[in-house]
Amino acid sequence: MATSGAGVTRTDGVHARLREDILGGVLSPGQRLKFPELCRRYDTSVGAAREALTRLASAGLVRSQAHQGYVVTPLSVDDLAELTVARVQIECLVLRMSVSDGDVRWEANAIAAHHLLERAPYLDPDNPARSTADWAAAHAAFHEALLAGCANRRLREVAIGLRDEAELYRQWSITPAKAKGRDVAAEHRAILEASIARDVDVAVRLLGEHISTTSKLLIDSAVE
Amino acid sequence: MATSGAGVTRTDGVHARLREDILGGVLSPGQRLKFPELCRRYDTSVGAAREALTRLASAGLVRSQAHQGYVVTPLSVDDLAELTVARVQIECLVLRMSVSDGDVRWEANAIAAHHLLERAPYLDPDNPARSTADWAAAHAAFHEALLAGCANRRLREVAIGLRDEAELYRQWSITPAKAKGRDVAAEHRAILEASIARDVDVAVRLLGEHISTTSKLLIDSAVE
């Protein structure tokens, strides 16, 4: 009989924790991921770690080279530029479909996600140069909710996959000073409102600018 | 020192052969892939087969369910419809960029790939209801060459990934009777010419129609 519960495998656990640590910056870009070390850290076996890494590699979070092991995907200005172009194209496409297809339930979920985002604490009290993990999660959830109206699973997943990759660049934290004059909350509100109002062109334009601006600030903060 | 050569691992081999067999229809959609069987067939171990399957799962060619193993991705009309929409959107986007960015070398490669496609035998002498594997390879290479001008690796890879998934549906072979009145070769020529002439809008329109038409014929042939 199907056990009511998770249907979870041990590899899933390692995959999830490894992913967290990579996106959370515990393991930094370019860092080599050796099996002996991973097995100790996640209390698991080579096989499980290997499968987790294989999956992360397909998602673009780690890179592998035959017989030379795995590495957390290295960051570069050029790569961020490429990633940004891809994201603007895809996310705008998917948002367009989302706004066209989304029903009233989609509207409700987007509004709810936005509310949570507005209430999430932005800056870490301990380390004011970096945004909190909670805010990052709420941010991701909001953008995901915006796209959720798109009925096409594949396109949605491509958009979210690219968004995930971009999370790696959160390592290049933007100091509040750097983002001076920017009101991220206002941008989110505007995108939400245009979407709910079914103002497709405006919503798409605002989202594109939102992504590009974030990327540009990241690049500026990296160059210095 | 890095050995000049392949840098190939045993898993890569199994992955490639398994992929071939899935796309070639040796393993049919919905079929369960049991490890004992796979190990015999590809003369390998559980671990290697497992990693190959993990990779194929990320590419969408197989599906996995915890503790119930792997299955060749099942086909359905609904799924083909969704896949087609995604492909039209993404491939048209990437072709647009390809035609804008591609240099003269890109033109040359596209023309070369088209020449090979025109010369490839279309129908299998043994089984005239099905196109040959050689033609399918040349067809894929031509479409890939068309997109190769797009400088954005990620977008290119998304497009090619979706194209790969669609290859699964080649199982639903179109009998020549069904495609009566269609001149696929002419469609390819027209797409190529518009692309080389940098007629972006025409090229994109033709490509979109090309993909949609193929899909429509497949759906018709499946329903009967």
Added chain:
DNA sequence: ATTCAAACAACTTTCGAAAGTTGGGTCAAC
């Protein structure tokens, strides 16, 4: 000093058997 080869250490890849899970089938109780 420089070059080359051989030996080494650390790691990655591969394997096959042990442990765990699932779904089905059997048998007794009602």
Added chain:
DNA sequence: GTTGACCCAACTTTCGAAAGTTGTTTGAAT
């Protein structure tokens, strides 16, 4: 005849040790 618990076979998942690879270091020969 139906229900429910138990058992069994087949498979998936997990493990840790064996085999193979890479890059480096050492030492002899030019």
